[in-house]
Amino acid sequence: MTRSSAIDLGSDRLRIGPWRGDPSIAYISPVLGRAPRREAVDRCLVALREKGYRQVLTSALAAGEQEPFLAAGFEVHEALHLLHHDLAAVPRRSARDESRRGRRRDEPRVLAVDALAFDPFWRFDRTGLADARSATPVSRFRVADGDREQSVDGVSGYAVTGRAGTVGYLQRLAVHPRAQRRGIGEALVVDSLRWARRRGAHAVMVNTQVTNDRALRLYQRLGFVRETQGLAVLVCALDRSWV
Ligand SMILES: CC(C)(COP(=O)(O)OP(=O)(O)OC[C@H]1O[C@@H](n2cnc3c(N)ncnc32)[C@H](O)[C@@H]1OP(=O)(O)O)[C@@H](O)C(=O)NCCC(=O)NCCS
Secondary structure (H helix, E strand, O other), X not given: OOOOEEEEEOOEEEEEEEEOOEEEEEEEEEOOOOOOOHHHHHHHHHHHHHOOOOEEEEOOEEHHHHHHHHHOOOEEEEEEEEEEXXXXXXXXXXXXXXXXXXXXXXXXXXXXXXXXXXXHHHOOOHHXXXXXXXXOOEEEEEEEEOOHHHOEOOEEEEEEEEEEOOEEEEEEEEEOHHHOOOOHHHHHHHHHHHHHHHOOOOEEEEEEEOOOHHHHHXXXXXXXXXXXXXXXXXXXXXXXXXX
């Protein structure tokens, strides 16, 4: 498994690695949650080009983080809604919640469910799942079991939630297409909110593609509120002569 690594460029720290294991597409993410300097982005692009990458995608960036990337030639690849839940009124644990702790041996089936639920661009490989679970100091990995016909060998859905300080992050949520519309997604989100609040979080954040009406409805129904400014995944080609 090729994990991402952090590189230090002066006062800036960027996490880089292959996008979903693709050796031609790189992934770049500011580590400290603030915009890097334009110069650091430029140096990073040169380094990625030297490593043989042909394209680079960013993590989901807030408006304030996007500027140096846009100035360096990145464009918007996908716009995302950003939502927050203030945890003041958390729904009761769902009667349909039969989720349990996810284990290492669940990972292949969880990734198979993920591949069925998401478009190829968003699909997780092992690195994506590992990065989501380790993106925050503490995280929760829940698996929903299901009937054979609506699952991959018994796994019908999963969620990864993280917490850093007093903020929780619903990092990933997926339900097997044949198990959807039965309340599994809701149960997993409610579990995530309740866990974050128990662990001292004051808010939970989540993002979703602007085209994902189903997820947006689910989050809003459970009390998430859409922020006025969303996020964006940016993309840059590395085979241009000026890079
Ligand atoms: C988004 C997603 C996780 C929702 O999972 P889900 O298990 O279908 O969610 P729920 O069943 O709790 O709710 C979905 C709908 O089913 C309805 N529903 C729930 N139980 C139901 C039941 N027993 N009978 C009929 N409808 C039901 C809900 O009211 C909701 O309706 P709405 O979309 O009209 O608001 C799922 O569609 C998915 O995996 N999508 C692809 C991956 C994805 O987008 N992940 C989130 C990215 S941020």
